[in-house]
Amino acid sequence: MTEFLAANAPLLRSISVLTLLGYSVHVALRAGVFSFATVGFYAVGGYLTANLLEGGLHRYLVLLAVLALTGVLAVLVTPVLTRLRYLYLAMATLALTLFVQSLAQSWPTYTGGAQGLFGIPRVLLQGEMFTLVIGVVVLVWLTQRSAAGRSIAALRHDEVLSASVGVDVRATQARAFVASAVIAGTAGFVQTSSFGVFGPTDISFGVVVSCLTVLVVGGALHWVGPLLGGVLVAALPVYLSAAGSWNLILQAVVVLVVVVYRPDGLAGFFSWVWRRARRRTPPTSAPTPTAAATEGATR
Amino acid sequence: MSRLELQDVRVHFGGVKAVDGVSFAVEPGQLVGMVGPNGSGKSTTVNAVTRTADLTSGRITFDGEDVSTVRPHVLRRKGLVRTFQGIRLIPELSVRDNVRLAAEQDGSRRRWRVGRGEKLPSDTACDAALERLDLLDVRDEAPSALPYGTQRRVEIARALATGPRLLLLDEPVAGMNRAEREEIAAVLTDLNSDGLSMLVIEHDLRLLLALSDHLVVLNFGRLLAQGEPAATAALPEVRQAYLGSAA
Structure with missing residues (x-):
């Protein structure tokens, strides 16, 4: 196990970063916000981590600073974003990312400009990285099973209905957007403190596409979707590298197959397999008359 | 103090006067029925009360408090709740x-x-x-x-x-068979006898005559008549508007 973890360390780092980015988009999307701002907050987290680690700050304090800054920035922009809907909202979040990208280019003292930042201390331990990813997955899972999760589901399906039953539409969307920003910032922290580099290629439009691919392949609205998508999207280029120049084509084919045959992604596919398996499994024993009577009484 | 009071409520969409100067009240513990032909402004009136549609002018109070401009989720927390015409x-x-x-x-x-x-x-x-x-x-x-x-x-x-302190039901028995209608009618009667105020929009005039304490009739977005249910339903202008005949 230890050997596997050591041998696949770069892949596991990529999986972690892509998974966190996927959850960032997922959390906003579940509340009906199609957010491209993930990459912008990822950049904020990445550059802040680089500067603070080079300044000698402990990684835990750096993580706290990243969470605080991305959270505060998200709170500042939510009053504008929660007034927008549909395509306009998506465009506003894209504009936010473009703004951060241009700021990164024009602020070389802190971002390294077009070169990016190199030689940043790689201080994040593998166990800490897994803890962060698992922590986010568990939080998302718990939230979706909670009252907040029900409010978010209602909001995504029907804003008018959710408001009529008491869901504060703007506040719920704002909270989801802030959570999305904080998760994206955490992805930036993981990227920089584990790879030791952060630059313009990490926040290019290609990363936006990767985030969306993670969601589409994994299952955009299922709580485990971004994790499955992160694993597949990060692992495919590695395991298909033997195909040489066919690598990219094969990746595209895999993505297309998932999109065409399983629009609910791998999570939807596994759910379907699980449901079928449960239907086919015969009961282990016939219910006793007492048990049947008890069940009837409680229904 | 009325549980719900609409004062000269108007909801206009451009040149279309969906609701035009409607005033009526729901008293505590009262079940008010609202009828009218399709397009008469019934659902828009409920939408205005629950802030799904913006008022062009007028005033709506809930237990004496002006709720004409509060956000929809706040109304539920105050005790004003609705159901919708379509299942949601x-x-x-x-x-x-x-x-x-x-x-x-x-x-x-x-x-x-x-x-x-x-x-x-x-x-x-x-x-x-x-x-x-x-x-x-x-x-x-x-x-x-x-x-x-x-x-x-x-x-x-x-x-x-x-x-809720006031329940707004938009066509609660639409699409139901007779047995289901009777079942819902029994539930509504039961709730009303517990003191719950209700405003019920319904096309089934017979049901409303059996249930309601007060009947409001809308036509072309305007208040056509209101009062004791049987007497109001018997008015020639109501029969003309609702049944297409004064006979």
Whole structure:
């Protein structure tokens, strides 16, 4: 196990970063916000981590600073974003990312400009990285099973209905957007403190596409979707590298197959397999008359 | 003080006067029926009350408080709750979660406020609403797996779970067979006898005559008549507008 973890360390780092980015988009999307701002907050987290680690700050304090800054920035922009809907909202979040990208280019003292930042201390331990990813997955899972999760589901399906039953539409969307920003910032922290580099290629439009691919392949609205998508999207280029120049084509084919045959992604596919398996499994024993009577009484 | 009062309410969409100077009141414990032909402004009036449609002019008060400009979710927290003309259930939530969603929007969901092993107030309200609408047997089902009439009952249970002081029901028996209508009518009578104020929009005039204490008739967005149900329904102008004949 230890050997596997050591041998696949770069892949596991990529999986972690892509998974966190996927959850960032997922959390906003579940509340009906199609957010491209993930990459912008990822950049904020990445550059802040680089500067603070080079300044000698402990990684835990750096993580706290990243969470605080991305959270505060998200709170500042939510009053504008929660007034927008549909395509306009998506465009506003894209504009936010473009703004951060241009700021990164024009602020070389802190971002390294077009070169990016190199030689940043790689201080994040593998166990800490897994803890962060698992922590986010568990939080998302718990939230979706909670009252907040029900409010978010209602909001995504029907804003008018959710408001009529008491869901504060703007506040719920704002909270989801802030959570999305904080998760994206955490992805930036993981990227920089584990790879030791952060630059313009990490926040290019290609990363936006990767985030969306993670969601589409994994299952955009299922709580485990971004994790499955992160694993597949990060692992495919590695395991298909033997195909040489066919690598990219094969990746595209895999993505297309998932999109065409399983629009609910791998999570939807596994759910379907699980449901079928449960239907086919015969009961282990016939219910006793007492048990049947008890069940009837409680229904 | 009236539970709900509309004063010269107007809702215009450009040149279309969907609601044009409507005034009426729902008193505490009263069941008010609202009828009118299609397009007469019934649903828009309810939309205006629940802030789904913006008022062009006029004033709406709830227990004496002006609610003409408050946001929709605030109305539910004040006790003004509605159901919709079309069924609007959340497909990915079970029947119980659809109802619980409404019950838990008052802060009572915070588990640390209740002792270990105790039931949350929202869960108690949810289960009571399910029981009242005879939905306990299907509480774990997906809404889409249920017959139309049962889905309607889930909508009413969801509204009830909020502990409303005024319930606005937009065509609660639309699409139901006679047995289901009678069942819902019995539930509404029961709720009203418990003191719950209600405003019920319905095309079924016979049902409203049996249930309501006061009848409001709209036509072309204007108030055509209002008063004691049987006397109001018998007015020639109401018969003309609603039945197409004064005979």
